[in-house]
Structures are given as structure tokens and as C-alpha cells.
Amino acid sequence: MKRFAMITMLLVAVFGLLAACSDSSSKTGEKAEEKETLVIGIDDKFAPMGFRDENNEIVGFDIDLAKAAAEKMAVEIEFQPIDWKTKEAELNSGRIDLIWNGYTVTDERKEKVLFTKPYLANAQVVVTLADSELSKLDDLAGKVVGLQSLSSASDALAGNPISEDIKTVTEFSDNVTALSDLKSGRLDAVVIDEIVINYYMTTQKDTFKILEEELAPEEYAVGIKKGNEELQNKVQTALDEMNTDGTAEEISIKWLGEDKVLK
Structure with a gap:
């Protein structure tokens, strides 16, 4: 009788564990x-x-x-x-x-x-410092340009002929870091969303300017x-x-x- 009782308890425990695992799995797999x-x-x-x-x-x-x-x-x-x-x-x-x-x-x-x-409509543009001599895309030849890694900025730049004449393209994890390097002089320009840089130009007046030509229109x-x-x-x-x-x-x-x- 004791052996039978022990086997019964073990079976109850096993089935309880299986039910718990099944419930957990269904929650994890929730659509x-x-x-x-x-x-x-x-x-x-x-x-x-x-x-x-x-x-x-x-x-x-x-x-x-x-x-x-x-x-x-x-x-x-x-x-x-x-x-x-x-x-x-x-x-x-x-x-x-x-x-x-x-x-x-x-x-x-x-x-x-x-x-x-x-x-929402947007565009990829090139931004530089307000007092920079750069004014158009062709001016990027031989320059160091930054952008956010694996962003649409990278695609926009790669699709423009000027990309072949740029000295170095440096990738960053985010736009904030790229703009910081621009202000410190480690970059000559940054490729960035127009909506994003327009916001920064209202909060950091007289710091940046956008080059005359945009790289590519896009949508969010x-x-x-x-x-x-x-x-x-x-x-x-x-x-x-x-x-x-x-x-x-x-x-x-x-x-x-x-x-x-x-x-």
C-alpha cells in the first residue's frame, strides 16, 4: 500500500509539472x-x-x-x-x-x-557646422562623413555618386554621437534624417546647416x-x-x- 501511494504521488507530481510547462509554453507562444x-x-x-x-x-x-x-x-x-x-x-x-x-x-x-x-514624409540630408565652407554634395569629396549604422542614411549615401569620392564613412550607433563628433571636428559632415536635424536646429541654434541638395526622399x-x-x-x-x-x-x-x- 505504501508503494502504491508513493507511485500515485509521483504520477500526480509529473502530470502537474507537465501541465505547468504546457501553460508556460502557451503564454510564451502567445500571438x-x-x-x-x-x-x-x-x-x-x-x-x-x-x-x-x-x-x-x-x-x-x-x-x-x-x-x-x-x-x-x-x-x-x-x-x-x-x-x-x-x-x-x-x-x-x-x-x-x-x-x-x-x-x-x-x-x-x-x-x-x-x-x-x-x-510621415522625410528625406535624408547632409548636415555640417554652420560656419563650414561646405555647401553642396560635391563638396564632400575627400571629406570624413558620419551616419547611423544600418540606417536608411547609409542606403541614401551609397546610392549617390558622391559616395565614391568621400574619404571615409564612419558609422555610429546613433545620431547623437555622430552629431557630437561633428561638433568636435572629428567629422566634416553627417548624413541624417531631415526631421531629426530640423529638430536639433531649433534646440541648438546657429550650430548646424543643411547642404543645398537632399540625398533621397523617404517615408516612415x-x-x-x-x-x-x-x-x-x-x-x-x-x-x-x-x-x-x-x-x-x-x-x-x-x-x-x-x-x-x-x-
């Missing part, structure tokens, strides 16, 4: 479109789209836009700063559910992720994991509603000074 909290991957040094303010709070255009969309979708959101070089890997691994922080639509990225419709959209059309449609519906009710326009005026949202 993004069914989650009550969506994790959004951001570059927290990408003002004015998403960055940390003087209180170390994450703020910005995309932060406000994502929060407003979450209310319409009736979900909670969590902002997760990531290494921008690994953004697609973070998305495809399931560690984040959305890439939403000045994420430029490119043909190469379309092969890796789903996109919403573009919600939200990135979703391939195969998750349901979540893509939910986010797009929320964006459409914010365009209709004026929420997106209000956020644009707050952060960009004008309505730049694509309708």
Missing part, C-alpha cells in the same frame, strides 16, 4: 495580435520621434502616436529601447511586436517585415512581423482613425510645428 500588451522597439536617441527628455522619460512624435493608437486598439504598450542595427532580428524573434520610431520604408526592408501605409511607417496581417490591419485602422479625427495632426503640430502627416 502578437492577441496580446494585451504590445512591445514597441525604439531608438531612444532619435529626437523628435522617440527620445529621452530631461527627466529620462521616453517622449516624442512616434511615442505619442503609438500611445494614441493603443487607446483605439484597446491594448497596453511598452516601449523597449533596442540596438537599431538588430531591429528586424528583434521583431522576428518575438522580443518586440512593432518597430515604430522613424522606421523608413525600403524595398530591402519590405522583404523582411510588413509595413503599414506611410504616415510601422513595421510588423511577416505573416501577422491581423496586427497590421489593427494598427492601420488606428492610424486611419487618427487621421480622420485630427489626433495625428495635433501630434504633428506639437512635435514638428506643422501638420506633416500623410493622409
Whole structure:
């Protein structure tokens, strides 16, 4: 009888463990479109789209836009700063559910992720110091140029003939560091998002100037994991509603000074 009781207890323990593992597995494998909290991957040094303010709070255009969309979708959101070089890997691994922080639509990225419709127009431009003699793209010949690693700035520069005449292209983890090296004289110019440098030119007056010609126009959209059309449609519906009710326009005026949202 004692042996029988011990075997019974062992079986109960084993089945209990299996049930716990099964429950844990189901939670881990929860689909993004069914989650009550969506994790959004951001570059927290990408003002004015998403960055940390003087209180170390994450703020910005995309932060406000994502929060407003979450209310319409009736979900909670969590902002997760990531290494921008690994953004697609973070998305495809399931560690984040959305890439939403000045994420430029490119043909190469379309092969890796789903996109919403573009919600904001942008361009890649070249910035230098206000007192620099550089004024046009051809002036970059023989110069040292910086940009954010694995960003659309890299693609824009590579697609322009001037890239063959540049002395050195230095890559940085973020735009803040690149601009810091520009101010210190270690760089002659930086390739950067027009929206980003326009923001810095309002906060650091008479420090920078933009060269006459832009490198390439582009558009921002939200990135979703391939195969998750349901979540893509939910986010797009929320964006459409914010365009209709004026929420997106209000956020644009707050952060960009004008309505730049694509309708």
C-alpha cells in the first residue's frame, strides 16, 4: 500500500509539472495580435520621434502616436529601447511586436517585415557646422562623413555618386554621437534624417546647416512581423482613425510645428 501511494504521488507530481510547462509554453507562444500588451522597439536617441527628455522619460512624435493608437486598439504598450542595427532580428524573434520610431520604408526592408501605409514624409540630408565652407554634395569629396549604422542614411549615401569620392564613412550607433563628433571636428559632415536635424536646429541654434541638395526622399511607417496581417490591419485602422479625427495632426503640430502627416 505504501508503494502504491508513493507511485500515485509521483504520477500526480509529473502530470502537474507537465501541465505547468504546457501553460508556460502557451503564454510564451502567445500571438502578437492577441496580446494585451504590445512591445514597441525604439531608438531612444532619435529626437523628435522617440527620445529621452530631461527627466529620462521616453517622449516624442512616434511615442505619442503609438500611445494614441493603443487607446483605439484597446491594448497596453511598452516601449523597449533596442540596438537599431538588430531591429528586424528583434521583431522576428518575438522580443518586440512593432518597430515604430522613424522606421523608413525600403524595398530591402519590405522583404523582411510588413509595413503599414506611410504616415510621415522625410528625406535624408547632409548636415555640417554652420560656419563650414561646405555647401553642396560635391563638396564632400575627400571629406570624413558620419551616419547611423544600418540606417536608411547609409542606403541614401551609397546610392549617390558622391559616395565614391568621400574619404571615409564612419558609422555610429546613433545620431547623437555622430552629431557630437561633428561638433568636435572629428567629422566634416553627417548624413541624417531631415526631421531629426530640423529638430536639433531649433534646440541648438546657429550650430548646424543643411547642404543645398537632399540625398533621397523617404517615408516612415510601422513595421510588423511577416505573416501577422491581423496586427497590421489593427494598427492601420488606428492610424486611419487618427487621421480622420485630427489626433495625428495635433501630434504633428506639437512635435514638428506643422501638420506633416500623410493622409
